[in-house]
Amino acid sequence: MDDRSFVTAQDFILDVKRFWTTEIYPTLKADFENRAASLENTPNTTEEIELLIGGTTLHRFYAWLERHLQRLKYSGRYGLYPYHDGRRGEFMTSVDGIKNNADRLALDPNLTLPDYYRKVDIHQHPGGVWSDEIAGFVYERGARSTTPLMGKAHKDLHQRFTDFIASKGTTPSHILDMGCGFGKSTRPFFETFKDAHVEAIDLSAPCLTVGAHEVGSRAENSLRYRQMDALKTDYGDSTFDLVTSTMLVHELPPAEIDQLFGETVRIIAPGGIMAHLDFHHLPNAFARFIHDGHARRNNEPFMSSWADIDPIALMTEKGLINLQIIPFQEAEGVDPENNPYWRFPWTIVYGEKPSAQP
Numbered sequence: 310m311d312d313r314s315f316v317t318a319q320d321f322i323l324d325v326k327r328f329w330t331t332e333i334y335p336t337l338k339a340d341f342e343n344r345a346a347s348l349e350n351t352p353n354t355t356e357e358i359e360l361l362i363g364g365t366t367l368h369r370f371y372a373w374l375e376r377h378l379q380r381l382k383y384s385g386r387y388g389l390y391p392y393h394d395g396r397r398g399e400f401m402t403s404v405d406g407i408k409n410n411a412d413r414l415a416l417d418p419n420l421t422l423p424d425y426y427r428k429v430d431i432h433q434h435p436g437g438v439w440s441d442e443i444a445g446f447v448y449e450r451g452a453r454s455t456t457p458l459m460g461k462a463h464k465d466l467h468q469r470f471t472d473f474i475a476s477k478g479t480t481p482s483h484i485l486d487m488g489c490g491f492g493k494s495t496r497p498f499f500e501t502f503k504d505a506h507v508e509a510i511d512l513s514a515p516c517l518t519v520g521a522h523e524v525g526s527r528a529e530n531s532l533r534y535r536q537m538d539a540l541k542t543d544y545g546d547s548t549f550d551l552v553t554s555t556m557l558v559h560e561l562p563p564a565e566i567d568q569l570f571g572e573t574v575r576i577i578a579p580g581g582i583m584a585h586l587d588f589h590h591l592p593n594a595f596a597r598f599i600h601d602g603h604a605r606r607n608n609e610p611f612m613s614s615w616a617d618i619d620p621i622a623l624m625t626e627k628g629l630i631n632l633q634i635i636p637f638q639e640a641e642g643v644d645p646e647n648n649p650y651w652r653f654p655w656t657i658v659y660g661e662k663p664s665a666q667p
């Protein structure tokens with residue numbers, strides 16, 4: 310496939326996704342509200358909403374586009390996967406150098422990958438983000454258009470999250486980014502806290518390789534990408550003063566979320582911070598209906614069970630304090646309570662480990 314055809318087709322898919330986001334979603338929402346207004350009791354469960362609009366042509370069209378635009382983006386004739394597959398040699402040669410840089414990249418070929426991770430092609434990525442050596446490149450390219458309205462501003466989302474941490478007046482010296490992927494969430498942390506030692510961990514060797522390669526020698530920090538399970542790290546107790554993740558929690562089953570929070574608290578030093586940016590705040594039943602449908606259609610098997618969990622109760626049980634659940638404005642002008650267009654329900658889950666008793 311030639312570059313021009315690939316870029317044109319991907320641009321087309323993204324434009325249709327924008328249309329879906331800004332035209333079809335608001336039309337579906339208005340249709341739901343009109344139908345609900347004519348009922349005696351407003352539907353306030355996802356089951357009731359399913360009964361009301363689930364079978365309409367509009368909803369089916371909306372759902373079909375959500376599923377199949379993502380499929381076309383990854384696996385279609387001009388999909389990300391066939392494009393990168395056809396250039397496999399070229400892409401893999403480009404990361405040869407980083408594989409020998411043990412200060413920057415530490416892979417663990419003996420790491421056992423959990424079942425929840427291996428058994429699903431997460432967000433319709435063929436083979437998941439881990440099973441093929443080119444997966445990091447495919448994911449990096451795909452992530453450029455995950456939130457269709459943000460375009461070039463997409464990077465801002467990660468920076469805005471880091472800015473939130475910085476606004477706490479803290480200057481962490483040891484930072485861990487869990488589930489760092491190809492490092493998009495790690496970058497604003499090491500660029501903002503230049504004196505900090507930063508560790509970025511993930512299960513996916515192909516993603517870590519791309520992350521470490523992209524940083525090259527540009528980072529001023531001491532910075533390592535390590536292949537490790539965030540649920541059972543090899544860090545000692547109280548190693549970090551900031552442990553963070555972005556879009557990791559919703560990928561985990563409930564028992565693993567419990568484990569993740571427990572592990573996080575163990576490796577945070579007294580007085581340190583835990584902050585996860587993920588999808589959680591769903592202000593009404595319609596938002597929940599849309600979110601559960603997205604989870605099913607986009608191969609996100611644990612997104613809905615995470616939405617059922619009360620993070621305040623979980624963090625309280627783990628002994629954290631100063632807890633905050635903050636609906637997150639991923640871009641200027643977005644309204645997390647009632648946005649006119651489709652968006653992910655971005656939410657910061659924040660807690661602090663109590664300082665050691667004198």
Ligand SMILES: C[S@@+](CC[C@H](N)C(=O)[O-])C[C@H]1O[C@@H](n2cnc3c(N)ncnc32)[C@H](O)[C@@H]1O
Pocket residue numbers: 426438452487488489490491492493494510511512513516537538539540554555556557560
């Ligand atoms: C949606 S991606 C987010 C990547 C990155 N944080 C970002 O914001 O671009 C979720 C990442 O979590 C990783 N992951 C899933 N389970 C994990 C676990 N138990 N330990 C470490 N990483 C995990 C996946 O490999 C994937 O790279």
